[in-house]
Amino acid sequence: MSRYASDFRGERHVFRDLADLLAKASPARSGDELAGLAAESDAQRVAARAALADLPLTRFLEEPLIPYEADEVTRLIMDSHDDAAFAPVRHLTVGGMRDWLLSYAATPQALAALAPGLTPEMVAAVSKLMRNQDLISVARRCRVVTAFRNTIGLEGRLGTRLQPNHPADDLRGIAAATLDGLLYGCGDAVIGINPATDNVPNCIALLEMLDGLRERHEIPTQTCVLTHVTNAIRIIERGAPVDLVFQSIAGTEAANAGFGVSLSVLREAQDAALALKRGTVGNNVMYFETGQGAALSANAHHGLDQQTVETRAYAVARAFSPLLVNTVVGFIGPEYLYDGKQIIRAGLEDHCCAKLLGVPMGVDVCYTNHAEADQDDMDTLMTLLAAAGTSFLITVPGADDVMLNYQSGSFHDALYLRSTFGLRAAPEFEAWLERMDMLDRQGRIKELAPQDGAMRRLLAGGVGGGG
Amino acid sequence: MLDFQLAHARARDAVHTPLDVEALKSALDGLPQVTVRSLAPDRATYLRRPDLGRSLDPDGLEQLPAGDWDLVLVLADGLSARAVQQHAPKLLRALMPKLSGWKVAPVVIATQGRVALGDEIGGALGANLCAVLIGERPGLSVADSLGVYLTYEPRPGRRDSERNCISNIHPAGGLSPEAAAAKLAWLMTEARHRRLTGVELKDDAPALDAAAPPVIEG
Numbered sequence: 001m002s003r004y005a006s007d008f009r010g011e012r013h014v015f016r017d018l019a020d021l022l023a024k025a026s027p028a029r030s031g032d033e034l035a036g037l038a039a040e041s042d043a044q045r046v047a048a049r050a051a052l053a054d055l056p057l058t059r060f061l062e063e064p065l066i067p068y069e070a071d072e073v074t075r076l077i078m079d080s081h082d083d084a085a086f087a088p089v090r091h092l093t094v095g096g097m098r099d100w101l102l103s104y105a106a107t108p109q110a111l112a113a114l115a116p117g118l119t120p121e122m123v124a125a126v127s128k129l130m131r132n133q134d135l136i137s138v139a140r141r142c143r144v145v146t147a148f149r150n151t152i153g154l155e156g157r158l159g160t161r162l163q164p165n166h167p168a169d170d171l172r173g174i175a176a177a178t179l180d181g182l183l184y185g186c187g188d189a190v191i192g193i194n195p196a197t198d199n200v201p202n203c204i205a206l207l208e209m210l211d212g213l214r215e216r217h218e219i220p221t222q223t224c225v226l227t228h229v230t231n232a233i234r235i236i237e238r239g240a241p242v243d244l245v246f247q248s249i250a251g252t253e254a255a256n257a258g259f260g261v262s263l264s265v266l267r268e269a270q271d272a273a274l275a276l277k278r279g280t281v282g283n284n285v286m287y288f289e290t291g292q293g294a295a296l297s298a299n300a301h302h303g304l305d306q307q308t309v310e311t312r313a314y315a316v317a318r319a320f321s322p323l324l325v326n327t328v329v330g331f332i333g334p335e336y337l338y339d340g341k342q343i344i345r346a347g348l349e350d351h352c353c354a355k356l357l358g359v360p361m362g363v364d365v366c367y368t369n370h371a372e373a374d375q376d377d378m379d380t381l382m383t384l385l386a387a388a389g390t391s392f393l394i395t396v397p398g399a400d401d402v403m404l405n406y407q408s409g410s411f412h413d414a415l416y417l418r419s420t421f422g423l424r425a426a427p428e429f430e431a432w433l434e435r436m437d438m439l440d441r442q443g444r445i446k447e448l449a450p451q452d453g454a455m456r457r458l459l460a461g462g463v464g465g466g467g
Numbered sequence: 468m469l470d471f472q473l474a475h476a477r478a479r480d481a482v483h484t485p486l487d488v489e490a491l492k493s494a495l496d497g498l499p500q501v502t503v504r505s506l507a508p509d510r511a512t513y514l515r516r517p518d519l520g521r522s523l524d525p526d527g528l529e530q531l532p533a534g535d536w537d538l539v540l541v542l543a544d545g546l547s548a549r550a551v552q553q554h555a556p557k558l559l560r561a562l563m564p565k566l567s568g569w570k571v572a573p574v575v576i577a578t579q580g581r582v583a584l585g586d587e588i589g590g591a592l593g594a595n596l597c598a599v600l601i602g603e604r605p606g607l608s609v610a611d612s613l614g615v616y617l618t619y620e621p622r623p624g625r626r627d628s629e630r631n632c633i634s635n636i637h638p639a640g641g642l643s644p645e646a647a648a649a650k651l652a653w654l655m656t657e658a659r660h661r662r663l664t665g666v667e668l669k670d671d672a673p674a675l676d677a678a679a680p681p682v683i684e685g
Contacts, residue, residue, distance in 0.1 A: 167612075167637075167640055167641045168640060170640075196635050196642075231669070234669075257628070297517070298627065333517075369475065369478035370605075374475065400607040402607075402608050404606075
């Protein structure tokens, strides 16, 4: 069947089906090569893009990439598609959509109104025609605002997740890393621990310690222990202080089954967290992580390229009105994103595609030691993402996550981005920093000495109940 | 900044240092053992092709005696051969006395191996449980962290959510081999009793002496 053929500049290329066309049009990356889906030559990749550019957007509504009957994520995408919101761009091709996104017509208001009318496949397709600067320019105009105890995603703000992981879940070690981050003004998006264990009593001990610290210093932020969603439900049943429910998610029903979750268990967890009514300025109670390669690593990608199937995960995320979502872009390994170039490209794609779909996207700017990447690549990606208006970034002490064994952003990186781009923390959190006398007159984090008031107040609380 | 660069350089070196199989064999105190390898011929292929690291080289099949085994222990290099080299023998030394009455297959040493290679090994042996001791991806501060992945009824195609994991076994503030052995014995007993591993098997032992995975090393 030659439904998808390209005669671009006199060279003929034929593509098996819509999924094949999308995969061949995708920028080169190791995961698609691993899956046997990548373009066979650079010329074929450009030819695929030419064919994709001429495709009407409506084709993605007519031709699901994974059958409706076979996959609950497809059903979610199709059943929740908002035809009225789609109307302004219904007549466009994929190439026409790119032109429109880059035009003056694509204002923050127009993009927000359009989001429910876009499907992940449309967004993934158009991103394959976009250069890095397009991904930055478009994402910057998307505004996705969410709230719990503070407000995430406002213009001119850059949030940070403070990630105080410890290899043995030692409470004092975690508290020390948390205080370290707070003194750099980090932690407005969430103070979130990846526990070294899924052990329920241990997770409760971590939650109670974080909640005690937050209450003692009246910090307008939210805390989270990133354990499996079914554990979170148990932890809520046992009366522990859960602000946000976390889960890793992916873009197909089978890949989510690989994570041990389904849409119904996510709904159950969201309902349980909402019933606690712990939010003060908003009710976004979910926190998701995603990442290119997750579906392929579970052998649940249904022949889709990794960027397209990743974008479908954002449809799962937006169904649960999350406070935060982040791609763990360099974490999954070199078999999916081989080097700094691929990681940088994927980080910009994930951020832009999620924002177009109305998802509050942040990024774990990171790499592992078996990838061909280093700190210079991370500097480049975080700088580009700050320009693109990312909702938040992950920060760990010294850029070294001593539990997960990878390099992420550091507290210092957050200061670099804030000062270089004039970005600020979430307004409620910034007001707290001011109350704690941690900001100078320009709103910058002060250099504190051990005897300074803010330092003494924070450290006096110590760890554990009562302080 | 240069300390950071040195730590990164050392971690990258750890990824590329091969497992010394002969030294590992002699550190196992005479336990019965066999050696197999995955289909990944070298490190460069291993890093790009996890599918090959999960598949057994057919030459290894005849090494694996099918039987009525309760358990097989697989020692795989993973992303840090040093972790297996240094910590796996100690963990086995602490574990074996806790397994009286268990029918344990010969220890399988696997090179260029990933976690799911244990599914094929366990399947060939007909073992009820498979514990893969494998080198985790090296970090800046720790380049020799060992992880253990436990799978009930190991067969090709098992999902990651069907495993339990103990991670961060190393001397630099991580779990000790003795504590890991105690945790593993607890999980294995529960798994045998309840006939499953994975998200359905909750680690509900007292706080602060255990571990399960934030992410599974494919």
